[in-house]
Amino acid sequence: MMRRTKKERQQLLTSTIKDNPFITDEDLAEKFQVSVQTIRLDRLELSIPELRERIKTVAEKRFEDEVRSLPLEEVIGEIIDIDLDQSAISIFDVKEEHVFKRNNIARGHHVFAQANSLAVAVINDELALTAKANIQFKRSVKLEERVIAKARVTNIDERVGRTFVEVNSFVNNELVFTGEFEMYRSKNS
Amino acid sequence: MMRRTKKERQQLLTSTIKDNPFITDEDLAEKFQVSVQTIRLDRLELSIPELRERIKTVAEKRFEDEVRSLPLEEVIGEIIDIDLDQSAISIFDVKEEHVFKRNNIARGHHVFAQANSLAVAVINDELALTAKANIQFKRSVKLEERVIAKARVTNIDERVGRTFVEVNSFVNNELVFTGEFEMYRSKNS
DNA sequence: CGAGATCTTATGACTAGGTACTAAGAGTAG
DNA sequence: CTACTCTTAGTACCTAGTCATAAGATCTCG
Known part of the structure; x- marks a missing residue:
């Protein structure tokens, strides 16, 4: 992936994380060809939480759904x-x-x-x-x-x-x- | 919670984690009134993965579901x-x-x-x-x-x-x- | 062209929640 | 008493970060 401006990168970052919340900063850094620190600054600016927090919220949602999603199928x-x-x-x-x-x-x-x-x-x-x-x-x-x-x-x-x-x-x-x-x-x- | 035998504790541990995978070893140690190390030995014996891995699998399941439940609605x-x-x-x-x-x-x-x-x-x-x-x-x-x-x-x-x-x-x-x-x-x- | 602002990278100290391993004490059974 | 299980403690190490500081790189405007 080519280097882009900050704005472009941040937009892409947001959508990338949105459809794959399981990606680490290191992988993101490689994907966007910037340093890990840049990714972290970006996340800070965009207030995107860290990997483990992201995973946790996904898991919690699932847990809430458990009650709500089963009846849907059943x-x-x-x-x-x-x-x-x-x-x-x-x-x-x-x-x-x-x-x-x-x-x-x-x-x-x-x-x-x-x-x-x-x-x-x-x-x-x-x-x-x-x-x-x-x-x-x-x-x-x-x-x-x-x-x-x-x-x-x-x-x-x-x-x-x-x-x-x-x-x-x-x-x-x-x-x-x-x-x-x-x-x-x-x-x- | 009173102290119990190893077997009892391990059974309770399994079920406790099953219906709340978000609990840390420290909290479990307090709950069962044993040391953190004991909890870790128990998990090792029972092959229960660590908190972060547990959360991750819950989150992954949710992600798989996302694809499977959408076509059902449309x-x-x-x-x-x-x-x-x-x-x-x-x-x-x-x-x-x-x-x-x-x-x-x-x-x-x-x-x-x-x-x-x-x-x-x-x-x-x-x-x-x-x-x-x-x-x-x-x-x-x-x-x-x-x-x-x-x-x-x-x-x-x-x-x-x-x-x-x-x-x-x-x-x-x-x-x-x-x-x-x-x-x-x-x-x- | 140069100074300041913005952006990027690096480095170090610290964190949670662990694994893996070694070691030692308590209690129990034969 | 010894052997064994169970429990606790401590150390080194790991990942995937946070937070703060500093310095280099780029761009922008006057």
């Missing part, structure tokens, strides 16, 4: 109330990653995912799977809105091992989504 | 062929994060998300939203399976601004999911 929405085989309620806050960038409207599958997760959760069975669903999006959900989904078990057909769940989702008491789920359950109830 | 499935307002095909590989741990069956909303994403994508409009959907899961999809979703536009109703899309998803040519989507489109076609 169950969508936070279940706040549940009465097995009867009803359940969950909330889901629409964040940036859930919306179309263009218009800040939530992608339908996230709203569906919340309802589907809730329908699975309300069933008192180790193995519950969605067999069919009939859904309607009543109005679009936008960034920062809080969706409250309410599930209600309408019918349990033990002979064929099917449970029917109705899920209605609201934003500020306004219906945004409604769905009827036909769920498969293994056997026990 | 468009689900990789679109491999598209003919706007006609048809489209996408593939989706079922990974660990998509399945129920208990039985390795994919959560329904991921399969739905792929179909929904495809239904949105096939429409030649900046703003396409799902209005209604009628879906059926024909058989369960398992870990490591590759789902191929095929979307076909069946009808475009320009007066009311609705487009009907049929999506069928297959694993090894076997139908696993089918859905009819009624999509809202802004105006232009």
